[in-house]
Amino acid sequence: MKHLIMIERGFNRVGDTLGALASLLFLLLLLNVVYDVVMRYVFNDVSIAFQEMEWHLFSAVFLLGVPYAIKAGGHVRVDVFFERLSHRHQAIIDILGAVFFLLPFCSLVTWYGIDFAKESYALGETSGDPGGLVYRWIIKAMIPVSFGLMVVSGLGLIIHALNTLFHPQASSLDQDL
Template sequence: MLFWKRQLDRFSLFLGRLSAALMLLMLLNVFYDVVARYFFKSSSIGMQELEWHFFSSMFMLGIAYTLHAEGHVRVDIFYEKWSEKTRAIVDIVGVVVFLLPFCGLILWYGHGFALESFRLGETSGDPGGLPYRWIIKSMIPASACCLALSGIGLLLKDLIKLSQSS
């Protein structure tokens, strides 16, 4: 169990680094777009769309890392006063009852959404926009998978805590 927890933790950390790289790419893209627009009176719809592609990918992949780093939202006013065992139980229930079914739902509907976009050969509606809209739409089910894997890592961490406290 410890081996799988470590592997999932490593995967979550990779997603955090990937999100940071995507943020850097987004910042460079915005910088380029601003310089091109205001200094050279040139603008590219594709570069503007690439900004929200980077932002969306950064956000959706960063969710899994945020869960791993325990930066997610919860009612800490109660949580911090509980024992380690109670925290572990609450986290286990949260992952099993809420997180994993939510990820399954997003994966189920997001997969169909991305697949339909792929089958249609969907592109940007704007002239000069990016082709292959299915790539960004596929980030929806991909992020659900990543979040589920991070949640399983959290679940394993809490199961290990419970087994050690017994």
């Protein structure tokens, strides 16, 4: 019993860390956008690199925020029906959804995304715009990293659901920690 709860806490720490990192990157994105707007409209100066950094940061926020959303229960499902079910039935749906949809899809994207990023790195891919960002492989590498972390969050979701099924008192108390 204690082992599953300890494992769940470990997965939760990973998810919480990703949520904090996504929040920090969002603040950097906000600062980047403010800087870009001020430079454009006050000083009539445009930086292609800062414009590209906006979509790089937005991508990182989204890609790192999704594993946190899975951990926090903010992922997509039909909540109108789901919330009306017992905790036991919710746990069963979470397990089935993770095993049959989340884990296979995220594993495939991770697997094929690695080659996508490696190819970008091998080609030395950079921005097509003059003054744009170099090392495009970094943002492309975020795809397999993020989907791999979604697999980790999915495993955490399964363990949480198992704790809910087999140790409902311990699992409900642990949610508040």
